[in-house]
Amino acid sequence: MKIDEAQALDAFGALSQPTRLQMVRVLVVAGPDGLAAGAVGEAVGASSSSASFHLSNLERAGLVQSRREARCIIYTANFGGLSGLVEFLMRDCCQGHPDVCAPAALTAAACCAPERGQP
Amino acid sequence: MKIDEAQALDAFGALSQPTRLQMVRVLVVAGPDGLAAGAVGEAVGASSSSASFHLSNLERAGLVQSRREARCIIYTANFGGLSGLVEFLMRDCCQGHPDVCAPAALTAAACCAPERGQP
DNA sequence: TCAACATCTCAAGAATGATTGAAATGAAGA
DNA sequence: TCTTCATTTCAATCATTCTTGAGATGTTGA
Secondary structure: HHHOOHHHHHHHHHOOHHHHHHHHHHHHHHHHHHEEEEHHHHHHOOHHHHHHHHHHHHHOOOOOOEEOOOOOEEEOHHHHHHHHHHHHHHHHHHHOOHHHHHHHHHHHHHHOOHHHHOO | OOOOOHHHHHHHHHHHHHHHHHHHHHHHHHHHHEEEHHHHHHHHHHHHHHHHHHHHHHOOOOEEEEEEOEEEEEEOOHHHHHHHHHHHHHHHHHEEEEEEEHHHHHHHHHHHHHHHHHO
């Protein structure tokens, strides 16, 4: 997913707060099933009000999504937004500079295709 | 270059400010020769005081480096710090999730090895 | 040593972001 | 419908960040 500069600025701002960075981690681990707002707040030690504030911020930044399910609001990581941010950092911010992209390529390859890690 | 969570939080905070994001772009384009503080400030339309403030912030976050050269302070992009941030985002934050790493791997490959872009 | 230059530091004020607790909304079951 | 539960919204407060302009620091060449 391609994101523009304004979205990237929002996303960087969202990830610069410890509680929110932890929330993203928790939601990435939870996967597509996601977690209810209350569960996310509990997982990171935030009050319900604080959790709602931070989750709204993350959603506005395009890093998480929400859906209602019965009485709960289920939050899930927005993998498109996250990968868009990684791509923005490499392409728009770092201009595809090899010194940035080459190490990143190795890490990405190690992550999603371990058998190709060391060709 | 591997960075820890505190450094990543600092780096995300640094990049969440339009003037600083633009400064990083300018310094990436400038390459290893870098640019004097005044030239960076001028390139992004910041006063000398404001430029100094933002460049210090970027340096503390590990995204740029500085050296004195005659009467100028030359700033350069810290490619190790930038690639470390990309790697942090993929590995520590997104847990190496394929939905994030796979698109990132394509982008990285397209950046630094264009002849392998579409196999 | 002195003047000119590049940059940084400092203090004050404005703007933005985070935390808290209370109250409002919206959905589900008795 | 009424109560309960999950979440959000609101207002107040505090902390952080950004901008500005004045002054300080350090470097160079006359």
